[in-house]
Amino acid sequence: MVGLVTLSLAGPASAQQQRVDPTWLTFDAAxxxxxxxxxxxxxxxxxxxxxxxFRDGDLTLVVPIGWQTEIDFRNHDGMLPHSAEVIAP
Structure with missing residues (x-):
């Protein structure tokens, strides 16, 4: 069985939004x-x-059930610390 890993946009893209960069996501199906x-x-x-x-939940990572997820968190904002939380749907 092959799983599908996707990045999805929740709303319409605005002129200010970043485009999805495929280098953000890698996977090993095996x-x-x-x-x-x-x-x-x-x-x-x-x-x-x-x-x-992206902001306000406009970018969502969807991973198949049973897969492991590794998140490499980086803060590029030199003025403010950031954090993130992983939640279930």
């Missing part, structure tokens, strides 16, 4: 492992209060 780079403050959008250039 090992059922997903690796995602979560980057806080990537752009100046929303006063740098964004993840990977």
């Amino acid at each position: 090992a059922k492992t997903v690796r995602f780079q979560l980057i806080a403050g990537l752009t100046g959008l929303n006063g740098a209060l964004n993840f990977n250039g």
Whole structure:
């Protein structure tokens, strides 16, 4: 069985939004492992209060049940510390 790992946009893209960069996401289907780079403050959008250039839940990572997820969290905002939380749907 092959799983599908997706990044989805929740709403319409605005002129200020970052485009999805495919290098943020890698996966190994045989090992059922997903690796995602979560980057806080990537752009100046929303006063740098964004993840990977998206805000207000506009970018969602969907991983198949039973897969392992590794998140590489980075803060590119030099003025403000950021944090993130992983939640179930």
